[in-house]
Amino acid sequence: RYSYSKYNKWEKIVAWTANIAAKYPKLVSRIQIGTTTEERPMYLLKVGKQRSAKNAIFIDCGIHAREWISPAFCQWFVKEATKTYGKDKLMTKLLNSLTFYILPVLNIDGYVWTWTADRMWRKNRSNSSNTNCIGTDLNRNFDVQWCSIGSSNKACSEVYCGPAAESEKETKAVANFIRNNIQSIKAYLSFHSYSQMLLYPYSYTYELAPTHEELNDVAKAAVGALSSLYRTNYTYGPAASTIYPTSGSSADWAYDKGIKYSFTFELRDRGKYGFLLPEYLIKSTCKETMLATLSIKRQ
Ligand code: 0X9
Ligand code: ZN
Numbered sequence: 327r328y329s330y331s332k333y334n335k336w337e338k339i340v341a342w343t344a345n346i347a348a349k350y351p352k353l354v355s356r357i358q359i360g361t362t363t364e365e366r367p368m369y370l371l372k373v374g375k376q377r378s379a380k381n382a383i384f385i386d387c388g389i390h391a392r393e394w395i396s397p398a399f400c401q402w403f404v405k406e407a408t409k410t411y412g413k414d415k416l417m418t419k420l421l422n423s424l425t426f427y428i429l430p431v432l433n434i435d436g437y438v439w440t441w442t443a444d445r446m447w448r449k450n451r452s453n454s455s456n457t458n459c460i461g462t463d464l465n466r467n468f469d470v471q472w473c474s475i476g477s478s479n480k481a482c483s484e485v486y487c488g489p490a491a492e493s494e495k496e497t498k499a500v501a502n503f504i505r506n507n508i509q510s511i512k513a514y515l516s517f518h519s520y521s522q523m524l525l526y527p528y529s530y531t532y533e534l535a536p537t538h539e540e541l542n543d544v545a546k547a548a549v550g551a552l553s554s555l556y557r558t559n560y561t562y563g564p565a566a567s568t569i570y571p572t573s574g575s576s577a578d579w580a581y582d583k584g585i586k587y588s589f590t591f592e593l594r595d596r597g598k599y600g601f602l603l604p605e606y607l608i609k610s611t612c613k614e615t616m617l618a619t620l621s622i623k624r625q
Pocket of ligand 2: 390393519
């Protein structure tokens with residue numbers, strides 16, 4: 327059986343996307359949105375009962391390769407949705423009226439690299455400069471104030487923005503999918519680690535977002551739901567002032583595209599293990615994050 331409380335390598339995750347879609351054909355379908363730099367297919371799982379998705383939430387995990395708890399959460403979410411649909415009242419209602427687009431690993435090449443060569447790799451694996459340095463930070467590559475604050479035009483930097491906005495195939499695939507489904511996507515959620523924060527726009531400026539009050543209310547409720555399980559403490563607020571300013575991030579891009587509910591999670595922990603969060607903490611982390619995610623859904 328598939329293990330949701332272990333970290334799975336890419337070969338296992340990709341097989342799992344096919345298996346879960348085959349096991350729940352009326353609830354789950356698998357869609358290829360593009361290919362990565364190294365030509366791996368990028369699959370997202372569409373979860374829900376709506377025929378044509380009128381209301382949808384887009385969720386991505388693993389935009390940064392080393393943040394392993396993030397893909398683990400996306401897998402957990404799909405497991406919970408499929409397992410409890412038709413049993414749990416809330417989940418049934420939710421999936422009858424809402425479609426979840428779940429991209430379990432956005433930065434697949436980078437994720438593979440963390441399993442095979444460098445556990446602490448962050449960026450993708452493209453070679454887009456005339457240096458020996460590999461990789462663009464995909465969370466600096468979106469077309470929003472591209473390559474300005476909190477971003478670098480040096481290929482060797484960990485926050486390299488790439489040669490142009492959307493220069494990376496992974497960025498392009500996600501941005502194209504969201505653009506093509508913009509009428510139905512009501513929320514955008516991006517999962518990272520670590521530091522236990524729930525962030526909302528803006529990241530590229532300290533100015534407050536036009537819907538700041540509402541975003542703050544939603545974030546407050548979500549972290550409240552999260553902490554109700556194991557008392558895990560999250561801080562929340564605009565990304566720029568709560569974590570640090572960044573430009574070209576997916577969450578700011580989605581927000582400025584008109585997706586009103588755009589949130590970035592920085593999952594456990596606060597630095598004890600950091601990116602190397604041990605497997606025994608996957609289950610509790612995913613369970614509490616589920617509560618926060620469902621709290622946002624209810625908006
Ligand atoms: O730097 C990042 O991309 C994120 N932190 S991480 O340690 N996971 O790399 C924070 C992004 C914050 N910006 C937005 N949410 N827009
Ligand atoms: Zn990250």
